[in-house]
Amino acid sequence: MFLARWNMDHTLLGPIDVSKVCAWTIVMAILCALAPASHAVPSFARQTGMACSTCHTVFPELTPFGREFKLNGYVLDNIKQITGIDIDSRSTLSLNQIPPISLMLQVSYTHTGSALPDSAISGALAKDGDLLFPQQLSFFYAGKIADELGAFIQVTYDGAGDHFGFDNTDVRYAHHLSFGGANGNSHELILGVTLNNNPTVQDVWNTTAAWGYPYASSSVAPTPITSAKMDNGAGGFGQSVGGIGVYTWFDDHIYAEITDYISAIPGGAHPLDSTQSNVIQGNAPYWRVAYEQRWDRNSLEIGAYGLNATVHPGSTNGINTALSGPTNKYKDVAGDVEYQYIGEDHLFTFLGTYIHESQTLDASFLNQFSSNTSNNLNTTKLAAEYYYKRKIGGSVGYFNITGSSDALLYPAAPVTGSANASPNSNGYVLEVDYLPWLNTKLQAQYVGYQKFNGQSGNNPSGYDGSGRTASNNNTLYLLVWLNF
Amino acid sequence: MVSRYIVSLTIGSAISLSASIGCGVADSAEVTAATIADAQKTALYRMIKTCGICHGVNGRSISPTFPNLAAQTAPYIESQLRAFKDQSRADPDAQAYMWGMASQLNDAMISDLANYFAALPPPSAGRPGNPAVISQGKRLFEEGMPVRNVPPCADCHGSHAEGTAVLPRLAGQHAPYLFKQMLAIQSTLRVAPAMHGVVKDLDKEQMQAVVAYLESLSNERM
Numbered sequence: 001m002f003l004a005r006w007n008m009d010h011t012l013l014g015p016i017d018v019s020k021v022c023a024w025t026i027v028m029a030i031l032c033a034l035a036p037a038s039h040a041v042p043s044f045a046r047q048t049g050m051a052c053s054t055c056h057t058v059f060p061e062l063t064p065f066g067r068e069f070k071l072n073g074y075v076l077d078n079i080k081q082i083t084g085i086d087i088d089s090r091s092t093l094s095l096n097q098i099p100p101i102s103l104m105l106q107v108s109y110t111h112t113g114s115a116l117p118d119s120a121i122s123g124a125l126a127k128d129g130d131l132l133f134p135q136q137l138s139f140f141y142a143g144k145i146a147d148e149l150g151a152f153i154q155v156t157y158d159g160a161g162d163h164f165g166f167d168n169t170d171v172r173y174a175h176h177l178s179f180g181g182a183n184g185n186s187h188e189l190i191l192g193v194t195l196n197n198n199p200t201v202q203d204v205w206n207t208t209a210a211w212g213y214p215y216a217s218s219s220v221a222p223t224p225i226t227s228a229k230m231d232n233g234a235g236g237f238g239q240s241v242g243g244i245g246v247y248t249w250f251d252d253h254i255y256a257e258i259t260d261y262i263s264a265i266p267g268g269a270h271p272l273d274s275t276q277s278n279v280i281q282g283n284a285p286y287w288r289v290a291y292e293q294r295w296d297r298n299s300l301e302i303g304a305y306g307l308n309a310t311v312h313p314g315s316t317n318g319i320n321t322a323l324s325g326p327t328n329k330y331k332d333v334a335g336d337v338e339y340q341y342i343g344e345d346h347l348f349t350f351l352g353t354y355i356h357e358s359q360t361l362d363a364s365f366l367n368q369f370s371s372n373t374s375n376n377l378n379t380t381k382l383a384a385e386y387y388y389k390r391k392i393g394g395s396v397g398y399f400n401i402t403g404s405s406d407a408l409l410y411p412a413a414p415v416t417g418s419a420n421a422s423p424n425s426n427g428y429v430l431e432v433d434y435l436p437w438l439n440t441k442l443q444a445q446y447v448g449y450q451k452f453n454g455q456s457g458n459n460p461s462g463y464d465g466s467g468r469t470a471s472n473n474n475t476l477y478l479l480v481w482l483n484f
Numbered sequence: 485m486v487s488r489y490i491v492s493l494t495i496g497s498a499i500s501l502s503a504s505i506g507c508g509v510a511d512s513a514e515v516t517a518a519t520i521a522d523a524q525k526t527a528l529y530r531m532i533k534t535c536g537i538c539h540g541v542n543g544r545s546i547s548p549t550f551p552n553l554a555a556q557t558a559p560y561i562e563s564q565l566r567a568f569k570d571q572s573r574a575d576p577d578a579q580a581y582m583w584g585m586a587s588q589l590n591d592a593m594i595s596d597l598a599n600y601f602a603a604l605p606p607p608s609a610g611r612p613g614n615p616a617v618i619s620q621g622k623r624l625f626e627e628g629m630p631v632r633n634v635p636p637c638a639d640c641h642g643s644h645a646e647g648t649a650v651l652p653r654l655a656g657q658h659a660p661y662l663f664k665q666m667l668a669i670q671s672t673l674r675v676a677p678a679m680h681g682v683v684k685d686l687d688k689e690q691m692q693a694v695v696a697y698l699e700s701l702s703n704e705r706m
Contacts, residue, residue: 049584064547068537076534078584176533178541188533188541294546342547344664 042102042439042483043142044069049078052438052483057340057347058387059441059483060206060215064252064292064299064340067204071190071249073174074143074150091147100143105482108135110218113474116415117466130220132159135479138167149173152201160219166266167239168210170196190249194259198238199230199286202245202259205301207336207353210238213383213397214429214445221475224401224425225410225418225453228357228379230307230332235278237309240265243286255290255303274320277313281327284309290336301338306331316369326362347387355379361409370409377403377423390435397429410453412465419465422454427470443479528596535597538581543604548658549577554604560652561598565589572675575668610656610700621697624690632685637694645698656702659695666691 045052048069052059055066062070069076077096084093110130118124137157144150154167174192200208206215209232227233245259263272263280272279290303309330312323334355341348357377364370380400387393407421427449434442450456452470455463462468532541535553539545543554553561567573568586589597625645628636640651647653654662668674670683683691 049587051580054581065538072537078587080588176530178529178533186541188536297547297549342549344549344660 042104043100043140044074045439046098046102047077047079047096047100047143053390057342057349058385058390058393058433058435059439060211061349061385062204062206062211063342064294067292068252070204071174071192071247071255072176073148073172073192074152075148075174077144094144094147096144100141102140102142103484104136104138104140105480105484106132106135106137106216107480108132108216108218109478110220111476112221112472114468114472116222132220134159135219145171148175158219165239166197168196168198168201170194170202172196172202187251189251190247192247192249194245194247194257195243196245196259197240197242197264198232199241199243199259199261199307200232200288200305201238202247202257203288203305204255205290205303205336205338206349207301207303207338207351208305208334209236212353212381213351213385213395214431216443216479216481217445217447218475218477221447221477222415222452222473224423225416226377226403226423227401228332228355228377229309229330230305230334230355230357231379237261237278237280237284240278241280241284245286247288252294253292255288255292257286257288259286259288260284261286261309272314272323274322275315276323277315279312279314279323281310281312281323297342299338299340299342301336303337304333304335306333308332311363313363313367313369316364316367319367321363321367326366328363329358329360331358332356345389347385347390347393349383349385351381351383351385353379353381357403359404364409368408371407371421372404372409375404375406375409377401383429387433390438392432392434394432395429397431398426399429400426402426405454414464414466415468416453417464418453418455419459419461419463420454424451424454425449425470426451439483441479441481443477443481445475445477445479447475447477449473527593528600531593531597532600534585535601539601543601544607545658548660550581551661552606552657553601555606555646555656556601556653557647557649557651558595558598558602559650560647561601562594563650565594565597569594575665575674577664578674606653606656608702610702611659613659613696613700617693618697618700620690621693621695624694625697629685629690634682634685637682645701654698654701657695657698659692659699662695662698663691666695 042052044055048054055063055069057063080097082093082095082097083091086092108131110132111128115125115128118126134157136159139155141151141153149172151169151171153169153171155164156167157164172192172194174190177189177191178186179189180187194202196202198210201210203211206212209230223233227236229236232238240263241261242264243259243261245257247255247257249255261280261284262282265272265276265279269275284307286305286307288303288305290301292299292301307330311328311330313321313328314323315321332355334353336353337350338352339350355378357379359375359377361370361373361375365373378401381397383395383397385393385395401423403423405421410418410421410423412419427447429445429447431443431445436442449470452473453463456470458469460467463470538550539553543556544552564573565586568578568582569589571583573582625637628634628639637645637654640648641654642648645653645655665674666683666686669676669679670686672680
C-alpha cells in the first residue's frame, strides 16, 4: 500500500529511547551528506524522459503538469516505440521499447509515547521501538500500454504483514478532443475511462484518501478506532473493489467523474460468502467534481466527491453473517480544496477535506455489532506544506474525527477500544523532510493525539478502559523512502 | 497496371504515431503526399496538444516556468528544439522538461512545431509593472550600457523586441523566465557565447529592469 495501512495489529513499543533515535538521526545525516546530482528515474520519468520535478512538487504530490499527465492517460512518452499499422494506416500497436518499470522502497522506524502491552502475556510489555526493513517494497508498471491507454499498476510487499499484495491500480483510456475557435483558441476536452481498485486512486488532487496527506505514515502504530469509507481506513474499500468509470476534463478547469464499484476481495472464499467482510451489495457509485483555476505560479482547486455503498457486514467480530437480508448503508459526501504555489525556490501547498458520512446500520444492529440503527461520522483533514528548492521542507497537518457514540460498534478494549463508546479522535501531524536527490526522501514525522477514541487528558482508566491515554499513542516515525 | 507500395512512416516521437500508405492507382504520388500530409497533421495535432500542456495550445503559458511561444520566431524555436534534442542547451529546466520532450522529434516535426507557434497571435497587451523599473529597463534595452560595452538589446532583438530570424522575440515574454535565462547565460549554465558577452557585466537589478520592460510590451508582430 502506498500509504500506511491503519493496522490494528500493532507491535509493542516502549518509551522513547533517545540513543536509538540519535542512531537513526546519524544514519540520515550520513545519507544527507551524500548528495550528487539526481540520475535515477522511476517509471513515468523513464517513459517521458522528464525529471520528477516536472510532475511532482515533492513526490507524490502532483503539479498541474503532473495532473495533466495522469488525466491524459499516462501516455505521454518520449522513448522509442515498437509500432504496428494496418492497411488503412491505423495504428495497431504502440509499445514502449523499454518497459516503464520502477520500484519503491520504504524503511521505517516507529516509536509511540509509551509501551504497548504484550499480545500474549498479561501484564508484560512489548519491545520498545519497531524497525520495518522494509515497511514496504513496491513494484510498478506505470505508463503507456497503447495509444491513449495507460496504467498505474502496483504490487507491494508489506513488511509488517509479510505478504505480497496487489496494490493501487488505475488503468485508463483518455481521448483528447478539440473544438471551436482557431489559432489555438479552441476548447479542449478529455474524455476518459478509468478501471481501478480503490475509490480516489484515480483522483489527481492530493486531498482524497488514496494520495492524501500524510503521504507516508507508520503501518504499525495505533490509530483511531474508525474512519469514513471514503477515508479508506480499516473497513475501507481500497484494493477490495473493482470499479469502472468515466470522466471528463474540460479546458483545464472542470472535472467530472462517475465510477461504479463492486466488491473484488483478494483471497478467501470465491465467490464471496459470509466469511468475507464488508461485501458490497450490488454496486457502489462514486462521484467526483472539481474546478481548478491556474494563474502565474498558482493553482486553486475546489471540489466535492462522494460514495454510496450498501454493504453486507459478512464476517464481523469472529461471527459470519450471510450476504443476504438487511444491509448497512454508507453515504459519504465530501468537499475538498487544494492550493499550490510552485515557485523557483519556494513551494507551498494547502490541502483540506471534510467528509460527512451517514450510516444506516440495519444489518449490524440486527447482529448486535452496533447499538444504533444509524450513526454519523465526520472527518476533517487539513495540511500545509512548504519546501525550499524541493530539497528541504516540512508540513503540519490537523485531523479531527467526530461521530455518534455506539457501545457495540466502539467497545472498550485494550489499546484499540473506547471506554466511553466514542470514536472521537483529533490531533496534529508535524513532519520534516530532506531530499538529497529528487527521488529520495528522508522523513521525520510526529503524530500527536489530543483525543483518541473518545477521550483526551489523563483519565486514570484511559480511553480504552485499561489505562492507555491519547498521548501514549503519540507516534514518532522515521522513514527512508526511495524510488528508482 | 496497378503499382502498389506501402510506405511505413514510423515516427519515434513524443506522440508515437506510425502511418502507412498503400497506393494502387496511377496517381499514387498525389494520394501518397496527401495521406502523408494528413498523417503528419494528426501527429502535429497530437504534438501541439502535448506542448500545449505547459506552453498553452495558444502559445501563451500560465506559469512563468514555461515561456510563451506565440509569435516567437520560427528559426529560434527550431534552434532551441535542436539544442534540447542534442542536449547542448543544458540549463536545469531544459534538462528536466525539454531533453525528454525533444528527444524523438525529427526535422519535419521541429519545423512544423516552429511554424505553428510562430504563426500564433501574441497577446494584445503586456503586463504592467513598476513604472520606474520599466523606464530603467527601456533605457537599457534601447541604449545599452556604452561604458561597459553592452550594446542595446534592440540592435539584435528588434526595436520592439519582436525578434529577427534566429534571434528571439522577447516582447511580452514572462519576466521571471527571461531573468532566469539571463542568469543562466551569464553563468554559462546555458551556453550562448554571444549573449554571454552582452550580459556578463549586468547586475541583477539591471536584468530585472530589462525583463520587466520586455514583459510590459504589448506584442507587435515583426
